[in-house]
Amino acid sequence: MSVPVIEVVNLSKAFGPKVVLSKVNLSVELGESLVVLGGSGSGKTVLLRNIMGLLRPDTGHVAVDGRIVHEMSREELFETRMKIGMCFQMAALFDSMTVFENVAFALRRHSHMKEKEVQGRVEECLAMVGLKGTEQLKPAELSGGMKRRVGFARAIALKPKILLFDEPTTGLDPVMTDVIGRVILDLKHELGVTTITITHDLKSAFEIGDRIALLFRGECLAVQPPEEFKANPDPVIQQFLRGDADGPFLLDPPPPKRTPKGVNV
Amino acid sequence: MLTPLLERTGATVLAVMEEAGDFAVLSGRTIGSIFRRPFDGANLLHQFQAVGVNSIPVVVLTSLAVSMVFAVQLSFGFKQFQAEGLASQVEGLAVVRELAPVITGLMMSGRVGSAMAAELGTMQVTEQIDALECLATDPIHYLFVPRLLAALVMLPLLTAIAVYIGYWGGYLLLVTTQGQSSVVYSAEFYKLVELRDLRIALTKGLVFGAIIALVGCWKGYRTRGGAEGVGNAPTSSVVTSSLWILVSDFFLTKLLLV
Numbered sequence: 182m183s184v185p186v187i188e189v190v191n192l193s194k195a196f197g198p199k200v201v202l203s204k205v206n207l208s209v210e211l212g213e214s215l216v217v218l219g220g221s222g223s224g225k226t227v228l229l230r231n232i233m234g235l236l237r238p239d240t241g242h243v244a245v246d247g248r249i250v251h252e253m254s255r256e257e258l259f260e261t262r263m264k265i266g267m268c269f270q271m272a273a274l275f276d277s278m279t280v281f282e283n284v285a286f287a288l289r290r291h292s293h294m295k296e297k298e299v300q301g302r303v304e305e306c307l308a309m310v311g312l313k314g315t316e317q318l319k320p321a322e323l324s325g326g327m328k329r330r331v332g333f334a335r336a337i338a339l340k341p342k343i344l345l346f347d348e349p350t351t352g353l354d355p356v357m358t359d360v361i362g363r364v365i366l367d368l369k370h371e372l373g374v375t376t377i378t379i380t381h382d383l384k385s386a387f388e389i390g391d392r393i394a395l396l397f398r399g400e401c402l403a404v405q406p407p408e409e410f411k412a413n414p415d416p417v418i419q420q421f422l423r424g425d426a427d428g429p430f431l432l433d434p435p436p437p438k439r440t441p442k443g444v445n446v
Numbered sequence: 447m448l449t450p451l452l453e454r455t456g457a458t459v460l461a462v463m464e465e466a467g468d469f470a471v472l473s474g475r476t477i478g479s480i481f482r483r484p485f486d487g488a489n490l491l492h493q494f495q496a497v498g499v500n501s502i503p504v505v506v507l508t509s510l511a512v513s514m515v516f517a518v519q520l521s522f523g524f525k526q527f528q529a530e531g532l533a534s535q536v537e538g539l540a541v542v543r544e545l546a547p548v549i550t551g552l553m554m555s556g557r558v559g560s561a562m563a564a565e566l567g568t569m570q571v572t573e574q575i576d577a578l579e580c581l582a583t584d585p586i587h588y589l590f591v592p593r594l595l596a597a598l599v600m601l602p603l604l605t606a607i608a609v610y611i612g613y614w615g616g617y618l619l620l621v622t623t624q625g626q627s628s629v630v631y632s633a634e635f636y637k638l639v640e641l642r643d644l645r646i647a648l649t650k651g652l653v654f655g656a657i658i659a660l661v662g663c664w665k666g667y668r669t670r671g672g673a674e675g676v677g678n679a680p681t682s683s684v685v686t687s688s689l690w691i692l693v694s695d696f697f698l699t700k701l702l703l704v
Contacts, residue, residue, distance in 0.1 A: 235576055259582040267580040273573035287581045290484055335581070 184247050186211050186343060186375045187232060191241035193399075194227055201227045203399040204241065214369055214376045215404075216390030218383075218421065220430065223396040225379040226270065229345050232377070233267055234258050245343070263291060265343045266336030266374075270351060272328035274320040274335070280307070281316035284334045291339060306334040309371065310364050326357035330364060337368060344368065346378040350385055362388050383422065387411075395421060397430070472667065473660050476590040486592065493592040497558050497659075498600030502607065508553050509608040512545055513537070513615030521624050531634065534620055538635035539643070541612035547647045548695055550608045551654030554601060555687040559662035560680035562593055566666025567679035575667070585667070594659040601655030602648040609647060646702045653698060654691050661687040 185208035194202040201224040209215045219225045230236040232243050234250045243250045245261050253261065274283050284303045288294055294302065307313055310330040320328060329349055336344060346365060350358040362385035369376055369389075380386050386393060387407045394404040397417050403410060411422065420428035426435035520533040520540075566589060569575050578585045613635055620626045665683035669675045 230576075233580055235579060255584070259584070262580055262582040265580070267577070269573050269577060271573065273577040275569075275574055275577070276572075287583075290486075290581070290583055 185209055185244075186213075186246060187377065188244040188247075189228070189232070189241075190244070192228070192231060192238050192243060193240045194224070194231060194236060194238055200399050202231075202396075205396070205399070205401045207394060207401060207404060209375055209377060212373055212375055214378070214389055214391045215394060216386045216392070217377060217379045217394045217396060218381060218386055219379075219396035220381065220421070224399050225396055226347055228396070229267070229347050229377065229379060232345065233262065233265065263287075263339055264341050265345060266333075266339070266341035268329070268332045268336050268344065268346045268349060270348045272320070272332035274328055274331055276320045278319075279316065280312070280318050280320070280323070280331050283320070283331060284338050286335065287339045302338060303334075306338050307331075309337065309368065310334045311360070326353050326361065329353070329361060333364060333368065337372065340372070342374060344372075344374050344376045346376065346380075348379055348381070350380060350382045358382055358385060361385070365389055383424075468668070469660070469664050472586065472590070472664050475586045476594055476660065476663070479584065479587040479591050480595070482584075482587055486588070489588070490592045490595060493596035494600065496561070497554075497593070497596040498603060501554060501557055501600070501604060504553055504557055505550055505604045505608050506611050508549055509546060509611040510615045510618075512549050513541055513612035514619045516540060516545060517616045517619035517624075521620060530624065530626070531630070533624075534616060534626065534631045534634035535638045537616040537620070538613075539638045541616065542609055542639050542643045542647050543699070544695075546608035546612050547605045547650035547654065548691065550601065550605045550651065551658070551691040551695075552688055554597075554604065554654070555658045555662075555691060556684050558597065559658040559687045560684050562659065562662030563666040563669075563679040563683035564676065566663055567669035567676040570667060570669045571672055571676055589667075590660075590663045593663055594656065597655035597659035598652060599655075601658070602651035605647055605651035609644070646698070649702060650695060650698050653694055657690045657694065658687050661690065 187207075187209040189205055189207040192202055192205045193200070205224075205228065207215070207217075207228075217225050217228065227236060231238055232245070232250065234243075234253070237251050242252075245265070248257075248261070250258070250261065274280075275286065278286070281303055284306050285299050288299045288302055292299075303316065304313070307315065310333045312327060312330050312334065315323070315327070315331070320331070323331065333346075333349075349365065350361050353361065365376070365378060365385075366389060368374065376389075378386070378389050390407055392404055392406055393410040395402045395410075395418055402415060402417060403413055405413060410418070413419070416429050420430045426438070517533065517537050520536055521530060524530050524533045524536075566575070569589075575585050575589075578588060616635065617628070617631055621628045621631050662683045665679045665686065669679045
């Protein structure tokens with residue numbers, strides 16, 4: 182078996198008394214697309230931040246291309262990060278710069294491209310996410326969905342081998358959610374990259390994912406191909422798929438369900 | 447009863463030490479990154495503009511006001527024992543040695559240091575600093591270094607402007623309203639001032655520049671907790687850097703005058 186591109190081994194992380202991740206194990210093969218599902222606050226973002234080396238694990242480790250992230254020197258870490266494109270939940274665009282400058286940022290700093298080539302590459306990246314002609318706009322002039330896509334364009338500028346998406350569709354309307362889902366699939370097929378997508382949008386999850394994982398109270402419940410995942414009898418998984426408040430998913434019992442006629446017992 | 451008190455004191459001391467250590471490490475990393483590649487000229491020029499050029503009106507106005515009010519006080523004071531002639535000499539000494547560097551430093555900590563803290567603080571809470579990290583860019587090198595360099599170059603220059611404007615502030619007051627001869631004033635202003643004093647003033651500007659940029663960037667970089675955090679960062683930066691400007695002014699004066 183080949184060495185996984187990303188390997189998460191026994192990863193635990195706590196903030197003070199709050200345990201966010203507890204012995205999570207995951208591995209992603211070359212060219213594979215893994216979708217990580219989970220409720221709000223289940224540690225999905227913390228998982229990505231550990232992969233990027235933005236957080237240090239309490240125990241366990243994350244290895245990218247067989248090398249342990251938190252043991253790298255700063256220079257090695259930056260070299261590894263050049264191979265990874267990270268798309269933030271709220272896009273995290275540099276708001277003092279235009280769209281063009283945002284996408285060109287890494288190219289200007291890390292590649293030896295001439296300004297003309299940079300311009301070509303930026304146009305190419307923006308075309309890939311369907312945002313041609315927005316170069317001179319500022320992030321404040323963009324809608325939520327456009328910001329995310331500029332974030333994608335910025336992440337793919339250096340032609341990374343790995344793309345990480347942190348809740349790319351949260352807070353967007355259903356149509357834009359579908360657009361983003363298609364953009365991610367396009368990127369995956371055109372660039373052949375390995376991706377990890379964190380989401381709680383089931384529709385796009387099943388479209389994007391080769392395998393689906395569910396994080397629940399800091400633990401990884403299942404990592405399975407979409408069909409097997411749908412058929413998994415685990416009550417937590419089934420409740421999550423149904424989107425029902427009643428069940429083992431919540432720690433605190435939800436308020437009772439009301440019908441137009443009153444409380445349904 | 448004693449144990450909780452000791453515990454609290456201990457915890458406070460540890461917290462202060464931790465803060466000081468964090469500041470020292472970040473400052474060290476900033477200074478260590480100055481000569482690292484890539485060199486971002488456009489970014490540096492932008493900071494020169496933000497820190498230096500855009501601050502000239504503020505420095506001119508404050509220096510003018512302070513030097514004029516100081517001239518009023520001096521002329522009134524020396525009149526008590528018929529020594530009005532000394533006013534311009536003491537004015538020169540005070541402006542060059544203390545007023546110009548300290549007032550410039552304090553004003554710049556309010557204008558420039560707070561802006562740095564607010565900008566970096568906003569970048570921190572909107573994940574823009576994490577985005578820099580993910581784009582394989584050291585935020586210390588990209589954000590701290592140009593701000594530090596701009597402050598190191600611009601604060602001495604602004605101090606020099608403040609000295610020059612201070613001369614004319616005293617002139618306006620002592621010559622035009624107190625009836626001193628302009629020839630006497632221009633000769634007397636520099637009578638007690640030596641070249642060394644100008645050097646001291648510029649050195650103070652340099653040190654204050656370092657304090658303003660490093661404290662402003664540090665407070666911004668360490669911002670936590672959304673809008674409240676972003677609101678606290680500039681306040682805390684201005685208070686901390688003003689305090690250090692005043693404390694270091696004392697020691698610099700003591701050391702450099704010997």
